[in-house]
Amino acid sequence: MRLLRVVSALALLALLAAPAVxxxxxxxxxxxxxxxxxxxxxxxxxxxxxxxxxxxxxxxxHHMQQYQGQFTEQHRQMQQxxxxxxxxxxxxxxxxxxxxxxxxxxxxxxxREMQREMEQLQEHMGEMSEQxxxxxxxxxxxxxxxxxxxxxx
Numbered sequence: 001m002r003l004l005r006v007v008s009a010l011a012l013l014a015l016l017a018a019p020a021v022x023x024x025x026x027x028x029x030x031x032x033x034x035x036x037x038x039x040x041x042x043x044x045x046x047x048x049x050x051x052x053x054x055x056x057x058x059x060x061x062h063h064m065q066q067y068q069g070q071f072t073e074q075h076r077q078m079q080q081x082x083x084x085x086x087x088x089x090x091x092x093x094x095x096x097x098x099x100x101x102x103x104x105x106x107x108x109x110x111x112r113e114m115q116r117e118m119e120q121l122q123e124h125m126g127e128m129s130e131q132x133x134x135x136x137x138x139x140x141x142x143x144x145x146x147x148x149x150x151x152x153x
Contacts, residue, residue, distance in 0.1 A: 032109055039100040042129055043093055049132050050089035056143055057082030075146055081139060089132060096125060
């Protein structure tokens, strides 16, 4: 009789705990989906940076062809900077893709410390993405200024 009470009590506890465990699992799954969506948005942002950097490099190459003999070392260096930024953006994009693949492993992210580390990694990648965007804007302004007539000459 006593054993029956213990088993009944345990069964009741299991039934009461099941919705809470299920809710926690759903919350973790939802959080993981949100992180993956954010990572995908960052990848799309990085792809746009890559495209703009490629355009910058192509415009500089076109400008140098158009004005052969008149282009300066700065023009050549700006073209190479654009190419380097494009390559960096490509590497960041691949890093984000690998990170997103890791995030799909629910077993990996069940550990709270791993979730925190992934969140921190994602924050850092977002900051790096913003820094690359800022760098590209500066380089685009510099390209525009290189195309303008030099003042004081």
